[in-house]
Amino acid sequence: MTVPDRMRVARLYRWGDVRVEEAPVPSPGPGEALVRVEACGVCGSDALQWYVERKAPAVLGHEPAGVVVAVGDGVETVAVGDRVFVHHHAPCLACEECRRGLWSNCATWKATRLDPGGFAEFALVPAPNVARDTLVLPDAMDWDTAVFIEPLATGIRAVRRQGRLEPGDAVLIVGLGAMGLLMASLARVYGAGVVLGSDFLPDRRDRALRRGADAAFDPAAVDVAAAVREATEGRGADVVVVCPGSAAAIRAGLDAAAPGGRVVCFTPTAPGETVPLELSPLYFREVALVQSYSCGPDETREALRLLAEGRVEATSLITHRAGLEGVGAALERAAGKGEGVKTVIYPARAVPL
Numbered sequence: 101m102t103v104p105d106r107m108r109v110a111r112l113y114r115w116g117d118v119r120v121e122e123a124p125v126p127s128p129g130p131g132e133a134l135v136r137v138e139a140c141g142v143c144g145s146d147a148l149q150w151y152v153e154r155k156a157p158a159v160l161g162h163e164p165a166g167v168v169v170a171v172g173d174g175v176e177t178v179a180v181g182d183r184v185f186v187h188h189h190a191p192c193l194a195c196e197e198c199r200r201g202l203w204s205n206c207a208t209w210k211a212t213r214l215d216p217g218g219f220a221e222f223a224l225v226p227a228p229n230v231a232r233d234t235l236v237l238p239d240a241m242d243w244d245t246a247v248f249i250e251p252l253a254t255g256i257r258a259v260r261r262q263g264r265l266e267p268g269d270a271v272l273i274v275g276l277g278a279m280g281l282l283m284a285s286l287a288r289v290y291g292a293g294v295v296l297g298s299d300f301l302p303d304r305r306d307r308a309l310r311r312g313a314d315a316a317f318d319p320a321a322v323d324v325a326a327a328v329r330e331a332t333e334g335r336g337a338d339v340v341v342v343c344p345g346s347a348a349a350i351r352a353g354l355d356a357a358a359p360g361g362r363v364v365c366f367t368p369t370a371p372g373e374t375v376p377l378e379l380s381p382l383y384f385r386e387v388a389l390v391q392s393y394s395c396g397p398d399e400t401r402e403a404l405r406l407l408a409e410g411r412v413e414a415t416s417l418i419t420h421r422a423g424l425e426g427v428g429a430a431l432e433r434a435a436g437k438g439e440g441v442k443t444v445i446y447p448a449r450a451v452p453l
Contacts, residue, residue, distance in 0.1 A: 101169045101170070101180060101181070103125060103134065103169050103170055103222070104125055105124065105125060106122050106123070106124060106125060107122070107123060107124075107125045107220060107221040107222050108120055108121070108122060108123075108220070108221050108424055108447070109121060109122075109123045109159045109216055109217070109219065109220040109221070109424070110159065110160075110161075110219040110220070110424040110425075110427035110428075110445075110447075111123075111157055111158065111159050111216075112152060112155075112156050112157065112158055112159075112160055112427075112431075113156055113157045114153055114156055115149045115152070115153055115431075116428070116432075117428075118427050118428035118431065120424045120425055120427075123216060123220070125221075125222050126215050126216075126222070126224040127170070127224075128170050128171055128172035128175075128224060128225075129172045129173075129227075130172045130173045130174050130227065131172055131173075131174050131175060131226075131227025131228075131230060131231065132171070132172040132175070132224060132225060132226060132227050132230060133168050133170070133171045133172070133175060133178055133186075133224075133225045133230045133234065134168070134169050134170040134171070134222055134223075134224055134225070135164070135166040135167065135168055135169065135184060135186055135222065135223050135224075135225055136166045136167045136169050136221065136222055136448065137161075137164045137165075137166040137218055137220060137221060137222065137223050137447045137448070138165060138166045138167060138243045138446065138447075138448065139164070139165055139166070139243035139244065139246065139247050139444050139445070139446050140161040140162075140163055140164040140165075140218035140219060140247060140444070140445045140447065141163035141247040141248065141250075141251060141442065141443070141444050141445075142161070142163075142427075142430045142431065142433075142434050142442070142443040142444070142445060143162065143163055143251065143434070144277060144278070144279060144343075144367065144434055145367070146160045146161070146162075146431055146434060147431050147432075147434035147435035147436075148345070148367075148368075148370075149435070150370050150371065151368070158216075158217065159216035159217030159218075159219050159220050160217050160218070160219055160427075160431075161214075161217045161218025161219035161220070161427075161445065162188040162214070162217070162218055162250065163218060163247045163248075163249075163250045163251060164185075164186055164188075164214070164218035164223060164247070165183070165184065165185050165186070165237065165243050165246035165247055165249070166183075166184065166186070166223070167181065167182070167183055167184070168180050168181065168182045168184055169222070171230075172227075175230055177230060177231055177234065178230060178234055178236060182236050183236065183237045183239075183241075183246075184234050184235060184236055184237060185234070185235045185237060185246050185249045185250070185400070185404065186214065186223070186225050186229060186233075186234045187229055187233035187234065187250060187395075187397075187400055188212075188213055188214045188217075188218070188229070188250075189203075189204070189209045189210070189212050189213065189229070189233075189394065190208065190209060190212050190226070190228040190229040190231070190232045190233040190397070191203045191206040191208055191209040191228075191232065191396055191397070192206055192207070192208035192209075192228070193232060193397075195207065195208075201261065201396065201398075203394065203395065203396030203397075204393045204394045204396075208228055209396075212226045212228050212229055213226070214226075214229075218445075219424060219427050219445055219447065220424075220447055221424075221447045221448050232397055233396075233397045233400055235249070235400060235401065235404055237404075238408050240408075241407065241408060242415075243444075243446075244414075244415045244418060244444060245407050245414060245415055246407075247444055248282070248403070248407060248414035248415075248417075249400055249403045249404050249407065250395065250400065250403070251278065251279060251282060252282055252286070252403035252406065252407065252412060252414065253395035253396075253399035253400040253402065253403040254279070254366075254392070254394055254395045254399070255279060255282045255283040255286050256286060256395065256399045256402050256403055256406075257392050257394070257395045257396075257399050258283060258341050258364050258366050258392035259271075259283055259286045259287060259290060259339065259341065259364075260286075260290060261392075261399075262362070262364045262390045262391070262392040263339040263340075263341060263362050263364045263390075263392075264339070264362055265287065265290050265291070265292060265338075265339050266291070266338070267290075267291030267292075267293075268291065268292075268293040269291075269292050269293060269338035269339055270292070270293060270294040270296070270328075270331075270332045270335065270336070270337045270338050270339075270358065271284075271287040271292045271294065271295050271296065271337060271338070271339045271340075271341070272296045272297070272298070272324075272328055272337035272339070272340045272341070272353070272356050273287070273295075273296070273297045273298070273308070273313075273340075273341050273343065274297075274298050274324075274340065274341065274342045274343060274344070274349050274352060274353050274356075275298070275299060275342065275343030275344045275349060276297045276298070276299035276301075276304040276305060276307065276308045276316065276343075277299075277304065277343060277441060278417045278441050278442040279343055279366065280297065280299070280304075280308075280341070280343045281304070281307055281308060281311055281417060281441070282412065282414065282417070283341050283343075283366075284297055284308050284311055284312070284313050285311050285312065285412045285413070286406075286412065287339070288311075288312050289406065289411050289412060292339075294314050294331060294332055295312065295313045295314055296313060296314060296315050296316070296317070296327075296328055296331055296337065297313050297315075297316040297317070298316065298317045298318070298319050298324045298352070299316065299318070299319075300318060300319060300320055302318070303439075304316075304441070305317075305318065307417075307441070311413075314331065315327070315331055319352065324352055324355075324356055325352070325355040325356040328356040329356075332358065335358040335359070336356055336357050336358035336359070336361060337356050337357055337358055337361060338357075338358050338360070338361050338362070339361065339362050339364070340353040340354075340356055340357050340361060340362070340363045340364065341353075341364045341366055341392075342363065342364065342365050342366060342367075343366050343367060344367060345365070345367035345368050345369045345370070346369065347369065347373060347374070347375040347376070350363070350365060350369075350375050350389075351375065351377070354377070354382065354387060354389065357385070357387045358385075359385045359386060359387070360385075360386050360387070361385070361387050361388070362387075362388045362390060363387060363388065363389045363390070364390055364391070364392050365389070365390070365391050365392065366392055368393075417441050417442040418441075418442045418443070418444050419439075419440040419441045419442060419443070420433065420440050420442070420443040420444075421443070421444050421445075421446065422443060422444075422445055422446070423445070423446055423447070423449055424445065424447050426443070426445065427445055430443040430445065
């Protein structure tokens with residue numbers, strides 16, 4: 101394939117300042133691959149202002165899928181022309197953290213990244229990522245579905261590993277954005293007995309019900325913890341996934357947990373933010389508060405399987421599509437400053453908002 105020398109990227113310089121500009125197309129070295137990015141989802145973490153500004157200037161975007169256009173020496177897992185999902189991080193699979201499945205704590209995982217990022221016409225994939233977490237897509241899978249592999253994989257980790265969901269468990273999802281809605285579907289796939297949700301926005305509550313949730317509560321109108329207990333014969337939720345990174349949401353999740361419940365924080369709180377907790381009732385109810393960060397090769401493969409088999413439907417969550425010129429508006433929307441659930445960026449296309 102013919103690869104140009106220059107490409108367009110959407111680079112964030114600070115929050116509210118995203119510029120579409122030209123950059124050189126990187127060349128793959130040994131073990132690396134160059135991918136033409138066909139589509140890249142916008143993640144809620146792309147809209148955490150404190151998180152992205154410490155990376156700036158940067159090309160964001162870590163949910164890409166595309167076509168391999170060049171490979172370096174020694175690449176055996178993919179070939180030019182392959183349609184692929186690429187993970188922006190990859191672990192070594194050999195360290196103590198990897199042996200425990202703590203992928204995001206692996207030094208190799210932390211050191212790997214896409215160059216320059218998913219909001220670009222081309223992205224260079226490092227050798228560890230090519231070898232361990234770049235997956236060839238089934239022929240029938242379209243780009244809109246493929247961009248959900250990474251987000252669905254993070255949800256799998258939260259629900260299955262950190263939440264330790266068992267068949268028959270009652271599950272509460274606090275916050276029904278794209279990730280919360282995906283995890284409501286995952287809870288059903290993994291055998292939850294009752295699936296509940298809470299969100300302030302009626303459209304998102306309606307979406308949760310259409311995806312099979314038994315009930316979705318408005319925190320502004322009802323006591324969510326009381327409503328959860330009423331729906332679970334007085335016990336509460338065995339697994340609670342808290343999607344917003346806020347102290348209030350975490351406390352709400354803890355209040356709704358059943359004895360022995362697992363409350364999973366899916367989004368980080370801002371540095372310096374504290375969550376005052378009365379630990380005594382958590383102790384006597386044996387409620388666990390755990391964290392879930394990103395995903396690894398086992399979870400991306402499981403996500404690909406569930407999407408390919410149609411076990412989890414994802415593309416109906418896409419409410420906005422845009423080219424690179426729409427990245428700035430998409431970030432604002434993901435930060436809650438506009439309607440919508442999920443935006444997908446198509447770097448090589450001029451797509452209206």
